[in-house]
Amino acid sequence: MxxxxxxxxxxxxxxxxxxxxxxxxxxxxAAIMLSxxxxxxxxxxxxxxxxxxxxxxxxTGGLDAQGFAIEGDQFNGLKNYTAIFxxxxxxxxxxxxxxxTLFTVVCVVIETVIGTAxxxxxxxxxxxxxxxxxxxxxxxxxxxxxxxxxxxxxxNANGVANDVLGNQILxxxxxxxxxxxxxxxxxxxxxxxxxxxxLAGLQVIPEEVYEAAKIDGSSTWNSFLHITxxxxxxxxxxxxxxxxxxxxxxFDLPYVLVGKGKPSVETLSILAQQESVNTRxxxxxxxxxxxxxxxxxxxxxxxKLLGADVIGDxxxxxxxxxxxxxxxxxxxxxxxxxx
Amino acid sequence: xxxTSLRKPxxxxxxxxxxxxxxxxxxxxxxxxxxxxxxxxxxSIIVAGVTTVAVLIIGVFAAYALARLDFRGKNLAxxxxxxxxxxxxxxxxxxxxxxxxxxxxxxxxxxxxxxxMSFALPLSVWNLTAFFRQMPQELEQAAMVDGCTQWQAFxxxxxxxxxxxxxxxxxIAFVAAWNEFIIAxxxxxxxxxxxxxxxxxxxxxxxxxDIPVGSQMAAGVILTIPLIIMVLAFQRRIVSGLTxxxxx
Numbered sequence: 287m288x289x290x291x292x293x294x295x296x297x298x299x300x301x302x303x304x305x306x307x308x309x310x311x312x313x314x315x316a317a318i319m320l321s322x323x324x325x326x327x328x329x330x331x332x333x334x335x336x337x338x339x340x341x342x343x344x345x346t347g348g349l350d351a352q353g354f355a356i357e358g359d360q361f362n363g364l365k366n367y368t369a370i371f372x373x374x375x376x377x378x379x380x381x382x383x384x385x386x387t388l389f390t391v392v393c394v395v396i397e398t399v400i401g402t403a404x405x406x407x408x409x410x411x412x413x414x415x416x417x418x419x420x421x422x423x424x425x426x427x428x429x430x431x432x433x434x435x436x437x438x439x440x441x442n443a444n445g446v447a448n449d450v451l452g453n454q455i456l457x458x459x460x461x462x463x464x465x466x467x468x469x470x471x472x473x474x475x476x477x478x479x480x481x482x483x484x485l486a487g488l489q490v491i492p493e494e495v496y497e498a499a500k501i502d503g504s505s506t507w508n509s510f511l512h513i514t515x516x517x518x519x520x521x522x523x524x525x526x527x528x529x530x531x532x533x534x535x536x537f538d539l540p541y542v543l544v545g546k547g548k549p550s551v552e553t554l555s556i557l558a559q560q561e562s563v564n565t566r567x568x569x570x571x572x573x574x575x576x577x578x579x580x581x582x583x584x585x586x587x588x589x590k591l592l593g594a595d596v597i598g599d600x601x602x603x604x605x606x607x608x609x610x611x612x613x614x615x616x617x618x619x620x621x622x623x624x625x
Numbered sequence: 626x627x628x629t630s631l632r633k634p635x636x637x638x639x640x641x642x643x644x645x646x647x648x649x650x651x652x653x654x655x656x657x658x659x660x661x662x663x664x665x666x667x668x669s670i671i672v673a674g675v676t677t678v679a680v681l682i683i684g685v686f687a688a689y690a691l692a693r694l695d696f697r698g699k700n701l702a703x704x705x706x707x708x709x710x711x712x713x714x715x716x717x718x719x720x721x722x723x724x725x726x727x728x729x730x731x732x733x734x735x736x737x738x739x740x741x742m743s744f745a746l747p748l749s750v751w752n753l754t755a756f757f758r759q760m761p762q763e764l765e766q767a768a769m770v771d772g773c774t775q776w777q778a779f780x781x782x783x784x785x786x787x788x789x790x791x792x793x794x795x796x797i798a799f800v801a802a803w804n805e806f807i808i809a810x811x812x813x814x815x816x817x818x819x820x821x822x823x824x825x826x827x828x829x830x831x832x833x834x835d836i837p838v839g840s841q842m843a844a845g846v847i848l849t850i851p852l853i854i855m856v857l858a859f860q861r862r863i864v865s866g867l868t869x870x871x872x873x
Contacts, residue, residue, distance in 0.1 A: 315775055316696040323687035323706070323750060330743040331709050331717065338720035419860050427852040429804040431822040432845040439842065528711075535713030538806035542826045555715040559811060562719045574716045581713055 335578075341571035342367070367572050375569070381549050382557040386577070388465065389540075389553065390533040393472045398526055400473065401480025406514075408481065409488045422478035430475065434542035437471040441543075464544045464551050472539055476532075480525045487521030488514070523592055527585065534581050554580075662844060664817060665824035669848075671734060672809075672820055673802040676741040677795050680749045685791065688753030689779055693765070703754075710747030714807045717743055722811055732818040740808045745798045752797060756790030757783070793862040796855060803852065821848050 343364070370379045408418055425433070491514065499509045537559065540551035554577040561570035690696075691703060721740055730736040760783065768778035784791075809820040819827065825844045856863060 312694040312775065313696040316690040316694040316699075319686035319690035319694075320702060322683045323746060324702075326683060326742055326746055327706070327709050330739050331712060334717045334720040334724070335712070337724065338716060341720055341723065420857055423856045423860055423863065424853055427800055427856045428845075428849050429806075429822050429852075431804070431806050431826055432849055435825060435841045435845055531711050531713070535715060537715065541806075541810075555713065555807070558715045558719055559807065562722050563811065567719065567723050570719045574713070574719045577713055578716045581711070585711060 338571045339575055341567055342575045344568055367576075369569065370572060370576070378549075378552075378557065379573070382552050382554045382573075383580075385465070385549075385551060386534060386536070386553045386555075386580075389468065389472070389536055390530060392469055393476075393533050394526060394530050396469070396473050397477040397480050397529060398522070400477040401525070402484050402518075402522070404478060404481030405484035405488055406510075408485050422482055425475045426479055428475070430538045431542050433471060433475055434539050437467065437474075438543050441467045462550070464548060468540050468543055468551055471543060472533070472536070475539075476529060480522075480529060483521055483525040484518055487518040491517050523588075527588055530588065531581060531585060534584070535577070662821070662824055662847075665819045665821045666847070668734075668737075668818060669803060669821040672737045672741060673799050675734070675738050676745050676802040677799045679738070680742055680745045680798055681791060681795055684746055684749040684753055684794075685784070685787075687750045689757055689783065691750070691754045692757035693762075693779075694775070706747050706750055710744060710751070712743070714744070718807055718811050721808075725812060730812075732813055732815045734818075736812045737809055737818070737820065740812070741802045741805055744805075745802050748801060749794050749798050752794040753787075753790060756787060756794070760786065789862065793859065796859060796863060800852060800856075 369375060404422070428436075495513055496509055499513060504512070535555050536553050537555040540548075540553060541556055544551045554573060558570050558573035558577065561567075561573060687706075691699065691706075717740060721736075725731055725733075725736045764782050764786065765773075765775070765778040768782045769775065773781065804822060805820075806822050806826075809823045810826070813819055813823065816824070816827070821844070825841055825848065
């Protein structure tokens, strides 16, 4: 069973001998070139999402009135959703919702601050730049699962963390310390990445701007506040948005570092995954849909409130900042952390 | 991590900076048949490799169209691709698990590769678009003056020059696919089809309650070293890929 979608073949791009209006020819060529990508995206994303939404209104299995097992799916209306909000599972859902939100807010804030600080330091440092770059990329390249295992060892009851702190904290059991462990590990892995993106934004700020500010008697802090931040804002916003979306869907780090079935680190992703592995597809799909809606809502609010320009220079709607190209985040890597 | 992987299993919580004597017991333990780790490594290479190649072949065309051609709905296409890259993995995993269960795809390679494309493709198209945008427009114009069609200009002039960009994108996509966990975990339940990251999280100790920290570390080292070498060798490229378009 071949996996690859049919790639367009050269001969399909009609080689017209006479000169057509460029727009028409370009439009056709664009359609041909884009079709395989959209075909794959529809197949692996569009279709599953629709099926998932459909699934969330159905239930699988159960018994009918005569006590026979039911084959196939039953239409269940909104029961999967109402069951989430009322009933035995409500606590579990609200807990997962709270954990997901907590991780997102705390991690993203800490990572942004540390990442920006890193970028500022790197921007100053001209010596050992490649060394710094390497040290930033290594956490990014280490698989999340491996870093989770590594931190698990550090946070072990007899591990390094307790050794350094000189007390006995049971990090990976449950409760607040497990949450802290996840937050620390996540920060270690992705703060450098934010730093990298912010650094890219910093490097386009011309030195003269700072000199002018200095002559006008601006303090370093003032310069940072009124020059650096506004100019770096586009790059920073995009980085924060992507990180936010990834943290909301966080799965592998808590799953491996602390384990499943631990309420204090059960994110919505873990909850949905556990439900679907137990073949309760209906509720699982409902959880996933809720998470998805939550994500869309937050992303939309974020873009609207802060005006994050995600599309970059493809959307020439707003004035460019000093003619610089807006930072287009090549869809961040940390998707590996999924992502 | 490397240090720990060289300790004897009994000494994993020793604090000395250098293990004495260094022992490769953990490494031999990793390849113990119980863990099936060699097979998992192979699986990872197959899945990440096929995903990367497939995604690049498809993505290169889309990226070129987005970077160079003028057509209606271009912004819509760009937005759609970005939007897909923001989808949480779990929203795909739940329905896909059911579909794959129904058509008997659990524990198959295609069940791992297809979903992996869902995040590797937007990522690659995005990166490649940035690379193509940085190329001087004059290249194609010259080719077209010499009588090439737009398509020929793309194939004969642009693609060969874009090789470094394509290569960088390949690395980024490969790393992303290599590190993927949730799909690989959910779509497999036989150790013959575990990818390496799943295998690590599932390592069995010799006794029930024993967590084999040492061999997990060793496996982690084995899994990470190739990535680190790759990243260090091409770090400058990767950084410019990750921050594509930010620095002009």
